[in-house]
Amino acid sequence: MSAAPEEAIEEAVAVAAASQSIAEVPEIYSYLGPTGTFTEAALAQVPEAVGKVWRSVNNVGEALDDVTSGRSVAAMIAIENSVEGGVSATQDALANIPNLRIIGEYLVKVQFALVARPGIELKDVHVVNAHPVAYAQCRNWLEANLPTHGHIPSTSNVASALALFDSDLADAAIAPPRIVEHHDLRVLAENVGDNQNAVTRFVLVSRAARLPEPTGADKTSLIVELPEDRSGALLEMLEQFSTRGVNLSLLQSRPIGDALGRYRFVIDADGHVLDERVADALLGLRRFSPNVIFLGSYPRADRAPVEYIERYDDEVFIEARDWLRSLIAGEPQG
Secondary structure, three states: OOOOOHHHHHHHHHHHHHHOOHHHOOOEEEEEOOOOOHHHHHHOOOHHHOOOEEEEEOOHHHHHHHHHHOOOOEEEEEEEEOOOEEOHHHHHHHHHOOOEEEEEEEEEEOOOEEEEOOOOOHHHOOEEEEOHHHHHHOHHHHHHHOOOOEEEEOOOHHHHHHHHHHOOOOOEEEEOHHHHHOOOOEEEEEOOOOOOOOEEEEEEEEEOOOOOOOOOOEEEEEEEEOOOOOOOHHHHHHHHHHOOOOOEEEEEEEEOOOOOOOEEEEEEEEOOOOOHHHHHHHHHHHHHOOOEEEEEEEEOOOOOOOOOOHHHOHHHHHHHHHHHHHHHHOOOOO
16 A cells, blocks of 8 residues: 555544544554655555555654654554664664554565666766665675765665655665656666665554463563663673573664663563563563563564473463462472
8 A cells, every 4th residue: 555645644634533533533554655665565564554544754753753642553663674783763762752562573575776867877876875774785786886986865765766856966876676666767786785685674563552462473572771880780681581491582782871881772582471481581670670661572573483491381480389379378298
C-alpha cells in the first residue's frame, strides 16, 4: 500500500472527529518515507496494517511522536543492520521516550543501486546523495568506481534520489533499486552494496499494551543502565542472564550523556518475559540496575525456536520456588 498524502490523512481524521464516532477514526501507521523506502517494505509485512492509512514521516523522532501523541497506532522504525549494527537514533529515542512497546520485528534484505536523472552517465558522477547508513554500506564500491566522489547526506534512501530533481548539487544517488519504477530515474549501476547479504531489522513500536502471548520463538528487548563505573559492573549485569541460561542476541552500549563513563546497554534476550528464566533474569536486573527499561517481548522475525539447556525449563524454576515455600512453611522434606 502506498502512503496517503498528508491532506488525505488530515481530512480522514477530521471527518471521524466530526462524527464523534471512535469506530470511524482511521488506524494510522507511521513509517520513514517517502514511498519506496525499506521501512515501507517492512510495514508491508504487517498483516494488521493492510488496508489502513500509512503516514510518511521524516525521522524516527517524528514517528515515535506520532505514537505517543496517539496520532498513529504504531510506527515502523529501523533498529539494527547486519553490517552497521544498531541504529543509534532509534536506540536513544527508545531510551528516552517512556511507555513505548515493541510489538513485532521484521527483516528486509537491503540492496542498493546508483541512480541518476536521464542523460547522466557513470563518468559524469562527481557527487553522490546518500543516507549515511547506505553510504557506509556502499563505501567500498564507491571508492573503487568513483574514487574522487563527494557525498551529500540525505534523510532517507528515497529522499536521496528525489533530491536529484530539486538540486544539481549531486549527480547521482544511492537508493533502493525499485525507485526507478516510481520516478523518472535510470540505474547507472546495480548491487553497489559491499555486502550482498545485508539485512536490516525493523521493529513495530506502539504504546504500552498487553503483551503478545509466548510462542517459543520470542525475543525480549531491554535497556539497562550500569549502577556505577567500576570494575566488574558489566560482568555482574551479564551474569543476570548467564546464570539463568538466557542468550543475548544483541548487546550494545550507548552513552547516557550526563557524564563520561556512564553507559546504558541495549539488549535483546532470547525468550519471552513470561518464560520463567527470562522473568527471573529481569528480577535480578531490577535489583542490580538503577534503571531497567522493558521494551517488550514479541515473536522473532525468523520464527526460530529459542534453544536453551533443560535445567532452565520453566518447571525447574517453579519446582525450586515450591521447594522454598515448603521450607518456609515447615513442611516435611523428602
